[in-house]
Amino acid sequence: MATMKDVAKLAKVGVGSVSRVLNDAPGVKPATKKRVEAAIKKLGYVRDDYARGLKTNRSQTIALILPTVWHPFFSEFAYYIEQSLYRRQYKLLLCNSSEDAEKELQYIKMVTQNKVDGIVGITYSAIDQYVSSNLPFVSIDRYFTEDISYVTSDNFIGGKIAAKELLVRGVKHPAFISGYSKFPNETTKRRDGFKSVIAESGLEMDEIYVPEPIENLEQLVDGLFKRQPSIDGIFCINDLMVLQIEPILKAKGIRVPEDVQIIGYDGFNLTSEQPLGISTIVQPVELMAETAIQILMNKIYDHYRPSEIEVLPVKYRNGNTTRPII
Amino acid sequence: MATMKDVAKLAKVGVGSVSRVLNDAPGVKPATKKRVEAAIKKLGYVRDDYARGLKTNRSQTIALILPTVWHPFFSEFAYYIEQSLYRRQYKLLLCNSSEDAEKELQYIKMVTQNKVDGIVGITYSAIDQYVSSNLPFVSIDRYFTEDISYVTSDNFIGGKIAAKELLVRGVKHPAFISGYSKFPNETTKRRDGFKSVIAESGLEMDEIYVPEPIENLEQLVDGLFKRQPSIDGIFCINDLMVLQIEPILKAKGIRVPEDVQIIGYDGFNLTSEQPLGISTIVQPVELMAETAIQILMNKIYDHYRPSEIEVLPVKYRNGNTTRPII
Known part of the structure; x- marks a missing residue:
């Protein structure tokens, strides 16, 4: 019985290309696809799903x-x-x-x-x-x-949505608050999306954007609002950040949402039946x-x-x- | 080399008894202990911690x-x-x-x-x-x-502490709110401890104590406060229950802690650095x-x-x- 290797050999391609054709994956040249398909037909190769999974020492x-x-x-x-x-x-x-x-x-x-x-x-x-x-x-x-x-x-879209939701709620001076990891990851796109919408709106924007872990959030927030007292909307990198920012604002006599509106990211719930109550961008966990x-x-x-x-x-x-x- | 079985045989006891003596466990009769110790001495039995653990197919x-x-x-x-x-x-x-x-x-x-x-x-x-x-x-x-x-x-002591902490804060009409599982478990002792202190105080006490899962908590709380509007302190079976009770009271115009004080149980934190802010009995997790x-x-x-x-x-x-x- 013909194997995937036989197909690859006959088609003069790598086994990976055969797999890609079989899996209908993108990035396969039409010529390659044609050759592989011809080889499959000629050899009468039948894909054996069971054999593909055959590995005796699977741990499950x-x-x-x-x-x-x-x-x-x-x-x-x-x-x-x-x-x-x-x-x-x-x-x-x-x-x-x-x-x-x-x-x-x-x-x-x-x-x-x-x-x-x-x-x-x-x-x-x-x-x-x-x-x-x-x-x-x-x-x-x-x-x-x-x-x-x-x-x-979709972190980029999430950031855009957060900006739009703040704007339609009357925010005139938005801010972004986040720490960042030294390892690149997708969550930085939340900031990109947010900034892209704010830039289009022509509004001024401020941010706290510092390396993690953030040790002195209270001073940073204090400094931000001293410099920019007109800030009336905040997008936080995640819901936990919202929970950290809320008491800091409260201690400064700034009311949420009356004076400053806040949107988080994650949409987590304490249990399957207990949401947190924060306005947020919900990830489809x-x-x-x-x-x-x-x-x-x-x-x-x-x-x-x-x-x-x-x-x-x-x-x-x-x-x-x-x-x-x- | 003598084994635990040899000791048991000589002492005319079960291997379990030998183990109990070796582990200084309670519930061993003095006479048994004496016999086992004599056998250990006579045989020169040495407890081999490594051998005890010897089981080749341990999964770790x-x-x-x-x-x-x-x-x-x-x-x-x-x-x-x-x-x-x-x-x-x-x-x-x-x-x-x-x-x-x-x-x-x-x-x-x-x-x-x-x-x-x-x-x-x-x-x-x-x-x-x-x-x-x-x-x-x-x-x-x-x-x-x-x-x-x-x-x-220590659920019983925890319940007692909750009652005492409400009483020293001026609560005159305490209540207890909990669901219960059909399988007996230690958490019911929270209620026992709470009730024991309230009984001693001579105060009236009410409770919501219904089988889990509680489907109609809002109506139950509503009914409780209609019957007993003077309730001014609540002990909840756990912190999640506090989070569920708070918005129900708020919707009824009852302020926490001004009108009703609440103590939960668990003392959980959202993360290692983010406590919830509830007054609670903290378990040493x-x-x-x-x-x-x-x-x-x-x-x-x-x-x-x-x-x-x-x-x-x-x-x-x-x-x-x-x-x-x-």
Whole structure:
């Protein structure tokens, strides 16, 4: 019976190209596609889904690397990842990396030892060189290379929506507040999207944009409002930042949302039935988890599967930190 | 070299009794202890910690069964469990049981298959018959039998503290609000402790105490305050209940803490740096996690180890849902 290798040999292409054709993946030259298809026909190659998945020492276990599960967004994400795995009879190993690259590498090593079949990682550590295209690895919110699959919410659009929602609520002097990681990640696009809309509006904009971890947020906010007392709208990089900013403003006698309106990002809920009440850009957490596991399974059961990138839609959810539309 | 079995034979006791003597466990008759110690001396038995742990197919993995990790208390607990395991070079399998006994049994089965070495479980399902004294299992907040180890915070004292803290803050008409599980667990002692102090004080007390899940909390609270408008202090079974009660009272024009003071239980924080601000009874989550893992490891490395019970201290943390002491 013909194998994928036979097809590749006959078509004079790599096995990866055959896989790409079989998976209807983008980036295959029409000429290549034609040759591969001809070879498939000639050899009578039949794709054997079972054989593709045949690896006797599969652990039926996936590792999830998070900065920490002790965080409402990450715990919701971990919840959905586990649900998604359970439906596939897979188990979940949980790793709180605390951004410790050494710890993350232990889990990556477990893949090569067949102790886990793959990894979903929300990671802001220097592990670039260890994450290769061979590794069944799906990154969340961080781009490594084009060979590494990743899933993210549409951070740029999210930033744009936040700006628009503040503007239609009468904000005249917007500000952005965020820390940034030294490792590039998708969340910086929230700022880009926000700034693009504000720039179009012609309004003045200010920001607190400093390296993480932010030690002196209170002084930074104090300084910002002393310099720019007319600020009346804030977009925070995430909901936790909103929770940190609120008491600081309150202590300064600034009322939310009467004096300053605030929009966060994440849309996390304390439990499945307990939202926080913040006006926010909601990430589709359940969909992100399901998509990440689907992509990971594709890779585990088809080693030649090309990387996949999914940018998922976000939406605005009204809460108690903004005023009605004017 | 003499083994524990040799000691048991010579002393004419069971191996369990020898283990209990070696581990200085309670419940050993003085006569038994004397015989065992004599046998140990005569045989020159030396306890071999390494041999006790010798089991070639150890997985170095522990399963944590939680109702759901998507909950601030459970995610904090999961965080500390993983930290505690990591220090011992163990990995954590996470199971959100959603109180699904079938799912929990899968993990219990994994112990017998040597896929995991033991289980820490916060479980309110009907798994009694599957949790035996042979299983390396530590229960949190639920008592199965005296053979099953469990760790809990001091719920009774916690309830007493909540009552006392309300009383010293001028509460004259206290109430208790809680749902209850059909599976007996330690958290009901919060109510017992609270009631014991209120009974001593001679004050009238009311309560909402209904089976979980509570579908119609709003109507229940509404009915309670219509019948008993003088209620001015509430002890909620946990912090989430406080978060649910607050908006209901607000909608009724009842101010917290001016009109009604509220104390919760758990003391959870959204992240390691973000407390909630509720006045509450704080559980020692990190200590509970570390204690549970220590007890579990004792059992894994010493099969004959008797069950251990740890009731850990709680404390009151002042927040914004109570008034100053009068």
